[in-house]
Amino acid sequence: xxxxxxxxxxxxxxxxxxxxxxxxxxxxxxxxxxxxxxxxxxxxxxxxxxxxxxxxxxxxxxxxxxxxxxxxxxxxxxxxxxxxxxxxxxxxxxxxxxxxxxxxxxxxxxxxxxxxxxxxxxxxxxxxxxxxxxxxxxxxxxxxxxxxxxxxxxxxxxxxxxxxxxxxxxxxxxxxxxxxxxxxxxxxxxxxxxxxxxxxxxxxxxxxxxxxxxxxxxxxxxxxxxxxxxxxxxxxxxxxxxxxxxxxxxxxxxxxxxxxxxxxxxxxxxxxxxxxxxxxxxxxxxxxxxxxxxxxxxxxxxxxxxxxxxxxxxxxxxxxxxxxxxxxxxxxxxxxxxxxxxxxxxxxxxxxxxxxxxxxxxxxxxxxxxxxxxxxxxxxxxxxxxxxxxxxxxxxxxxxxxxxxxxxxxxxxxxxxxxxxxxxxxxxxxxxxxxxxxxxxxxxxxxxxxxxxxxxxxxxxxxxxxxxxxxxxxxxxx
Amino acid sequence: xxxxxxxxxxxxxxxxxxxxxxxxxxxxxxxxxxxxxxxxxxxxxxxxxxxxxxxxxxxxxxxxxxxxxxxxxxxxxxxxxxxxxxxxxxxxxxxxxxxxxxxxxxxxxxxxxxxxxxxxxxxxxxxxxxxxxxxxxxxxxxxxxxxxxxxxxxxxxxxxxxxxxxxxxxxxxxxxxxxxxxxxxxxxxxxxxxxxxxxxxxxxxxxxxxxxxxxxxxxxxxxxxxxxxxxxxxxxxxxxxx
Numbered sequence: 064x065x066x067x068x069x070x071x072x073x074x075x076x077x078x079x080x081x082x083x084x085x086x087x088x089x090x091x092x093x094x095x096x097x098x099x100x101x102x103x104x105x106x107x108x109x110x111x112x113x114x115x116x117x118x119x120x121x122x123x124x125x126x127x128x129x130x131x132x133x134x135x136x137x138x139x140x141x142x143x144x145x146x147x148x149x150x151x152x153x154x155x156x157x158x159x160x161x162x163x164x165x166x167x168x169x170x171x172x173x174x175x176x177x178x179x180x181x182x183x184x185x186x187x188x189x190x191x192x193x194x195x196x197x198x199x200x201x202x203x204x205x206x207x208x209x210x211x212x213x214x215x216x217x218x219x220x221x222x223x224x225x226x227x228x229x230x231x232x233x234x235x236x237x238x239x240x241x242x243x244x245x246x247x248x249x250x251x252x253x254x255x256x257x258x259x260x261x262x263x264x265x266x267x268x269x270x271x272x273x274x275x276x277x278x279x280x281x282x283x284x285x286x287x288x289x290x291x292x293x294x295x296x297x298x299x300x301x302x303x304x305x306x307x308x309x310x311x312x313x314x315x316x317x318x319x320x321x322x323x324x325x326x327x328x329x330x331x332x333x334x335x336x337x338x339x340x341x342x343x344x345x346x347x348x349x350x351x352x353x354x355x356x357x358x359x360x361x362x363x364x365x366x367x368x369x370x371x372x373x374x375x376x377x378x379x380x381x382x383x384x385x386x387x388x389x390x391x392x393x394x395x396x397x398x399x400x401x402x403x404x405x406x407x408x409x410x411x412x413x414x415x416x417x418x419x420x421x422x423x424x425x426x427x428x429x430x431x432x433x434x435x436x437x438x439x440x441x442x443x444x445x446x447x448x449x450x451x452x453x454x455x456x457x458x459x460x461x462x463x464x465x466x467x468x469x470x471x472x473x474x475x476x477x478x479x480x481x482x483x484x485x486x487x488x489x490x491x492x493x494x495x496x497x498x499x500x501x502x503x504x505x506x507x508x509x510x511x512x513x514x515x516x517x518x519x520x521x522x523x524x525x526x527x528x529x530x531x532x533x534x535x536x537x538x539x540x541x
Numbered sequence: 542x543x544x545x546x547x548x549x550x551x552x553x554x555x556x557x558x559x560x561x562x563x564x565x566x567x568x569x570x571x572x573x574x575x576x577x578x579x580x581x582x583x584x585x586x587x588x589x590x591x592x593x594x595x596x597x598x599x600x601x602x603x604x605x606x607x608x609x610x611x612x613x614x615x616x617x618x619x620x621x622x623x624x625x626x627x628x629x630x631x632x633x634x635x636x637x638x639x640x641x642x643x644x645x646x647x648x649x650x651x652x653x654x655x656x657x658x659x660x661x662x663x664x665x666x667x668x669x670x671x672x673x674x675x676x677x678x679x680x681x682x683x684x685x686x687x688x689x690x691x692x693x694x695x696x697x698x699x700x701x702x703x704x705x706x707x708x709x710x711x712x713x714x715x716x717x718x719x720x721x722x723x724x725x726x727x728x729x730x731x732x733x734x735x736x737x738x739x740x741x742x743x744x745x746x747x748x749x750x751x752x753x754x755x756x757x758x759x760x761x762x763x764x765x766x767x768x769x770x771x772x773x774x775x776x777x778x779x780x781x782x783x
Contacts (some may be wrong), residue, residue: 248607377618378615428591
């Protein structure tokens with residue numbers, strides 16, 4: 064598979080040549096903590112691109128219509144809406160603050176003119192409606208143009224208000240707030256293919272929600288041990304299957320992935336206090352119900368390679384992201400050093416393993432010391448599932464072509480930010496003589512992490528979050 | 542306000558901690574500069590500094606007002622793995638011993654510190670589930686308490702739990718205050734690894750060897766304790782260890 068560093072230049076044909084398109088965000092070196100991007104997500108059509116940051120804000124970019132006079136230039140993404148999704152909260156009982164950082168954003172499929180997305184911080188999920196207004200009504204009977212109420216006795220004639228155009232206004236309003244269902248920190252949300260339900264996962268539990276109902280959720284996974292002393296594993300990510308609305312997957316800090324089927328008839332629950340068969344009970348309002356524990360349908364785990372075992376084996380096997388392919392046939396997991404592709408029909412081992420930055424394996428001790436070993440990288444699929452992408456350090460990100468088996472290392476930096484400039488493959492030198500244009504492992508900047516990336520659902524457009532900047536790259540149109 | 546200053550922003554905390562971490566010499570003695578780094582694997586036996594580093598990280602994590610559970614669990618598992626491999630009788634270095642493991646030698650220095658650590662960690666994590674259990678009191682079916690009262694999640698943070706007790710005594714029911722009576726506060730005493738005081742949930746290896754403690758620098762110990770004591774002083778006058 065891929066070796067350390069990046070491969071050579073793409074030869075053409077099916078190989079993608081990535082070019083710089085845009086960069087959003089402040090240029091100065093002093094990065095405000097609140098501006099650090101914490102999640103990036105395209106919507107189902109790819110026309111909208113949402114980012115969340117540590118300050119609790121959501122910024123949505125919209126792709127402009129393609130300019131007919133410049134057929135080779137793809138539509139650019141410009142700011143469409145900005146709003147404060149979450150505020151810092153204070154938990155008086157536990158005497159601690161709840162961070163406003165947006166952990167995840169997930170779009171809902173568009174059903175009418177408005178757009179809906181779910182955004183979550185550590186504790187609370189919110190459903191936001193983003194709608195456009197480009198007309199306003201004038202000529203009300205009961206109020207003035209200023210909005211002051213008119214005295215009804217003065218009204219002698221009725222008129223029909225007329226709609227007049229106005230400057231486009233994009234409004235974001237919170238439509239649902241799903242709160243108080245998570246004791247631990249929410250790491251994932253995922254919208255079901257039924258478009259009516261979604262799941263939210265924290266360190267120890269996964270809850271199922273109906274989008275219309277905020278005061279109830281069903282607990283579908285609970286790995287909290289009866290004795291917290293026995294806690295050795297936490298949930299790190301979860302996602303619904305893209306097509307099968309009863310199937311979801313969740314990953315753990317020990318490197319296992321569990322595929323679950325909510326229809327499972329062999330429902331048994333060692334912890335539940337409910338007895339008897341039947342569908343999950345609905346208890347009174349404002350309470351969660353622990354549904355019967357689902358038996359894991361399939362457990363995916365690769366046996367540890369004894370030759371590479373170290374004290375850090377468990378930490379680096381901890382899965383930071385799990386994503387189903389668009390086809391639903393595969394899923395991809397990201398651990399500290401690699402990306403693995405799994406066939407859902409084979410639990411014993413992944414069908415592909417791609418090394419992201421193998422040169423870090425000998426540096427694990429230092430990375431443990433500076434806590435980088437705990438960094439959680441995300442990964443994403445290309446629209447056709449033939450390519451996958453994930454981030455690394457030094458603002459590098461890695462692309463793997465599953466068909467050609469080629470990989471490339473690219474960099475998100477302002478130096479390579481001329482419009483439509485091709486990105487030059489980067490290479491990390493692992494030892495011996497450093498060639499020109501290579502960078503040595505010790506020179507890598509571990510503060511420049513690319514943790515969050517997103518790929519347009521249909522086209523070869525990618526969004527890469529580099530701390531407080533958002534880079535957009537596109538493939539070269541021949 | 543009962544906000545514990547300095548405990549929230551992890552990024553700033555990490556920056557605060559940087560000087561402390563850099564002071565630790567992380568051994569790379571096992572890396573032969575002549576050989577390509579990629580080919581070399583760390584040895585089976587860790588150095589003491591790796592153990593110390595792990596313990597410090599654990600303390601740092603526990604001091605957060607709301608510790609990152611994943612970070613904590615990974616640290617604890619790694620620490621157990623390190624300690625297990627340092628024991629002379631260990632046959633399976635990769636198998637971490639649970640706190641009640643009978644196989645741990647009572648007179649082993651590392652075993653006793655492992656026990657002290659595990660016992661304290663265990664008691665703190667257990668309190669987390671106790672608090673959760675109490676807030677769901679009359680409803681055995683229900684996992685979490687009513688929404689107005691976030692349940693559980695009481696962090697296994699030494700400083701935070703200490704604050705949670707008397708500082709919020711006016712908010713908690715009297716019965717909850719009883720929870721904190723058995724928290725082992727020996728860790729707040731002058732020696733980090735002092736023998737268990739009254740009320741400690743008994744670990745299997747309460748016994749000799751604890752006074753020797755770990756080989757942490759005095760400066761590092763003092764620093765840790767200063768922070769803990771300083772944190773307490775912010776909220777209430779120092780009382781008998783609670």
